Amino acid sequence: MVDYRTVKSVAVLEVNNPPVNALSYNVRQGLQDGIERANKDKEIKSIIIIGKGRTYPAGADISEFSKPHKGPNLIEVGLGIESSRKPVISAIHGTCLGGGLEIALFSHYRIALESAKVGFPEVALGLLPGAHGTQRLPRVAGMAFAMEIITSGRHVSAREALQHGILDKLVKGNLLSESLDFAASLPFSVPHNRRLRNVPAKGAENADRIFEVALNKVKQKQNGFIAPINCLKAVKAALLPYEEGAKIERELFMELLTSGQAKAQQYVFFAERAATRWYVSNEKNQKKCSAVPVKTTGVIGAGTMGSGIVVTLLRAGLPVILVEQDSQNLERGVNMIKGILQGSVNLKRMTSQQMNKCLQQLTPAQSLDSLHNVDLVIEAVFENLKLKEEIFGKLDEICKQQTILCSNTSTLDIDKIARATKRPDKVIGTHFFAPAFVMPLLENVYGTKTSGETIATVMNLGKTIRKIPVLVKTCHGFVANRMLARYQTEASFLLEEGCLPHEYDQVMEEFGFPMGAFKVGDLSGLDIGYRIRQELAKANGYTVTTDTRYIQGERFSSLADKLYELGRLGRKTGKGWYKYDRPGAKEAFVDPDVTDIILKHCKDAGIIRRKISTQEIVERSMYSSINEGFRCLEDGVASKPEDIDVIWLHGFGFPRYRGGPMYYASTIGLAEVYDRICYYHKTFPESSYWVPSDLLRKLATSGRNIPMSDWSTAATVNKSRL
Numbered sequence: 228m229v230d231y232r233t234v235k236s237v238a239v240l241e242v243n244n245p246p247v248n249a250l251s252y253n254v255r256q257g258l259q260d261g262i263e264r265a266n267k268d269k270e271i272k273s274i275i276i277i278g279k280g281r282t283y284p285a286g287a288d289i290s291e292f293s294k295p296h297k298g299p300n301l302i303e304v305g306l307g308i309e310s311s312r313k314p315v316i317s318a319i320h321g322t323c324l325g326g327g328l329e330i331a332l333f334s335h336y337r338i339a340l341e342s343a344k345v346g347f348p349e350v351a352l353g354l355l356p357g358a359h360g361t362q363r364l365p366r367v368a369g370m371a372f373a374m375e376i377i378t379s380g381r382h383v384s385a386r387e388a389l390q391h392g393i394l395d396k397l398v399k400g401n402l403l404s405e406s407l408d409f410a411a412s413l414p415f416s417v418p419h420n421r422r423l424r425n426v427p428a429k430g431a432e433n434a435d436r437i438f439e440v441a442l443n444k445v446k447q448k449q450n451g452f453i454a455p456i457n458c459l460k461a462v463k464a465a466l467l468p469y470e471e472g473a474k475i476e477r478e479l480f481m482e483l484l485t486s487g488q489a490k491a492q493q494y495v496f497f498a499e500r501a502a503t504r505w506y507v508s509n510e511k512n513q514k515k516c517s518a519v520p521v522k523t524t525g526v527i528g529a530g531t532m533g534s535g536i537v538v539t540l541l542r543a544g545l546p547v548i549l550v551e552q553d554s555q556n557l558e559r560g561v562n563m564i565k566g567i568l569q570g571s572v573n574l575k576r577m578t579s580q581q582m583n584k585c586l587q588q589l590t591p592a593q594s595l596d597s598l599h600n601v602d603l604v605i606e607a608v609f610e611n612l613k614l615k616e617e618i619f620g621k622l623d624e625i626c627k628q629q630t631i632l633c634s635n636t637s638t639l640d641i642d643k644i645a646r647a648t649k650r651p652d653k654v655i656g657t658h659f660f661a662p663a664f665v666m667p668l669l670e671n672v673y674g675t676k677t678s679g680e681t682i683a684t685v686m687n688l689g690k691t692i693r694k695i696p697v698l699v700k701t702c703h704g705f706v707a708n709r710m711l712a713r714y715q716t717e718a719s720f721l722l723e724e725g726c727l728p729h730e731y732d733q734v735m736e737e738f739g740f741p742m743g744a745f746k747v748g749d750l751s752g753l754d755i756g757y758r759i760r761q762e763l764a765k766a767n768g769y770t771v772t773t774d775t776r777y778i779q780g781e782r783f784s785s786l787a788d789k790l791y792e793l794g795r796l797g798r799k800t801g802k803g804w805y806k807y808d809r810p811g812a813k814e815a816f817v818d819p820d821v822t823d824i825i826l827k828h829c830k831d832a833g834i835i836r837r838k839i840s841t842q843e844i845v846e847r848s849m850y851s852s853i854n855e856g857f858r859c860l861e862d863g864v865a866s867k868p869e870d871i872d873v874i875w876l877h878g879f880g881f882p883r884y885r886g887g888p889m890y891y892a893s894t895i896g897l898a899e900v901y902d903r904i905c906y907y908h909k910t911f912p913e914s915s916y917w918v919p920s921d922l923l924r925k926l927a928t929s930g931r932n933i934p935m936s937d938w939s940t941a942a943t944v945n946k947s948r949l
């Protein structure tokens with residue numbers, strides 16, 4: 228795993244552990260042995276550590292964290308490097324991250340290709356750089372920069388790293404030969420100040436203020452996460468003598484390592500990667516199916532969703548023809564697109580030049596005919612099946628044979644939309660989340676006839692447009708909205724039974740969501756939910772009014788519709804579940820009028836309100852959704868629990884440090900979750916979604932702790948048994 232060779236008087240230790248040269252047991256052992264061997268060899272004057280293939284080590288091997296420890300740890304390897312009598316040079320390319328950067332900081336010199344990146348992403352795994360990274364970075368880059376880099380986990384360009392003293396030299400061309408030249412220029416012994424333990428941390432004079440500023444930022448931006456706070460405390464300890472600081476780093480690291488947050492965040496790391504791997508059947512899966520190139524695109528509908536999708540495509544360098552029949556709406560859409568891009572320029576996320584390049588790729592049009600030659604079309608009109616069927620029928624006539632036709636539906640059956648065409652194999656759902664140019668999730672939805680090639684193409688498109696694509700099977704609401712419906716319905720019932728919107732929101736925000744359900748409702752607009760309920764009623768042949776209390780035997784809360792009818796549409800009207808200073812304002816205030824509406828609603832319906840505990844709010848919100856998640860696995864709508872978790876993390880802001888709803892259920896214990904679902908089923912028999920999922924029952928009552936990786940298999944066995 229570490230190849231040892233000599234080039235004249237230089238020992239070259241080449242780490243060879245694809246794909247990212249993670250510092251697994253064999254690599255650590257190889258580095259330790261290599262340093263010892265080179266120090267014993269009289270012919271060797273200096274040592275170079277370099278990575279084979281695409282990168283310098285990108286960190287510890289995360290998959291080893293859950294296994295028993297083996298071999299020398301990273302600190303032992305690092306101290307061996309630092310105490311080497313012969314100069315050690317880290318030659319960096321690709322991504323030098325985490326433990327990789329720590330190895331580089333134990334080295335006496337760091338030379339890098341201009342394209343390299345360095346960083347400490349441990350915080351995203353619920354950890355801190357625990358092999359003295361928090362002690363060494365402030366010694367080269369200063370307290371303020373170290374705190375920023377370690378708490379954000381961001382990847383720093385080689386040029387910026389050079390400016391901050393992390394790197395000694397940038398080179399172009401062949402990294403090894405440049406490093407050999409560099410080695411030849413060095414003195415034979417290691418100067419005192421090249422061993423970073425001998426150097427004081429920079430910025431000590433302002434350390435208290437720097438710490439306070441960083442702590443406030445962390446509390447605002449990473450509320451609920453414990454790792455960033457421990458990161459800051461550890462960096463501050465770099466002001467102490469080296470050994471004392473390192474001891475504090477160790478204690479803070481161990482606190483994190485054994486925390487549930489770190490385990491959850493490491494689970495998320497692998498879940499996010501697993502979610503991009505898809506499998507429908509032996510013939511339709513990621514390994515067997517290839518994507519077709521998408522060079523030109525079309526978007527239908529210039530509303531908020533359509534415009535957001537256009538921005539996402541343009542930013543990824545794809546040309547877009549935006550079709551909107553109504554000229555005023557088209558103009559409004561184009562202005563919205565310009566506004567969003569200008570916002571990115573203002574935030575320095577793109578240059579004016581890049582914005583202009585994007586806009587040159589945009590072609591506004593009023594007729595579907597203009598889409599005849601594009602590779603892929605995304606329809607983003609109102610959530611109305613008839614309208615979508617009509618559009619897909621026309622697209623089928625207009626577009627070239629190979630064009631893939633996507634619908635940005637959030638609930639509707641892809642099979643029904645596909646039936647409006649003679650190319651059901653090329654029809655697929657691409658469900659974006661609002662705002663589409665911000666939210667990272669892309670829920671791709673396949674129908675019965677969608678081909679493997681079409682699926683591969685939209686999964687690939689997801690990566691191209693820098694989204695996290697997850698594949699699910701068609702059904703009403705797919706995975707995201709099917710589960711969310713339970714969450715929102717329970718929120719509305721909790722309101723009827725005793726909560727007020729701000730009380731409910733506070734509990735769920737303390738659980739870790741960035742906003743509670745009622746603040747989210749105000750942000751999206753109460754008219755959206757109202758329209759969906761009316762459409763559903765129409766499609767299923769019933770009516771919903773503000774007096775409705777049951778729909779086809781199921782309990783229903785009309786509170787949201789009452790607010791809608793009062794013109795309280797949320798932020799946009801300055802009034803919704805909360806009140807706002809003016810339409811469009813962000814800060815929400817408790818509105819006594821809403822309290823009156825709720826109390827009157829309850830009185831009229833004969834509901835006796837009660838005090839509801841935090842535990843009940845969390846359980847009813849989460850367990851109702853989790854039960855639906857198990858049904859999604861049971862139905863094969865979701866193929867693995869990781870997909871569901873990634874959907875909640877990136878579609879609904881589920882707290883990363885809890886892993887996702889399915890992972891959260893596994894940490895509570897399925898037996899406990901199942902018991903509580905049974906209890907709520909008994910308590911609320913008029914809400915059929917509390918009927919426990921068969922799969923959950925089976926897993927919970929198996930008497931064994933079945934790992935999440937086996938849940939989907941259990942679902943298949945379950946189905947064939949039924």
Ligand SMILES: C/C=C(\C)C(=O)SCCNC(=O)CCNC(=O)[C@H](O)C(C)(C)COP(=O)(O)OP(=O)(O)OC[C@H]1O[C@@H](n2cnc3c(N)ncnc32)[C@H](O)[C@@H]1OP(=O)(O)O
Pocket residue numbers: 246247249285286287288289290301322324325326327348349352354355356357358497500501
């Ligand atoms: C204490 C803790 C210490 C000392 C640490 O060092 S913690 C680890 C710090 N490092 C990281 O967190 C880096 C994690 N990796 C990445 O950010 C990215 O993989 C990358 C930027 C290095 C490369 O990105 P990309 O090209 O998109 O590749 P993938 O992310 O898809 O990864 C490819 C496969 O490699 C697996 N992988 C990546 N990093 C690690 C790792 N540190 N340990 C174990 N495995 C890793 C990743 O899961 C992919 O595997 P497959 O999904 O293809 O099976």
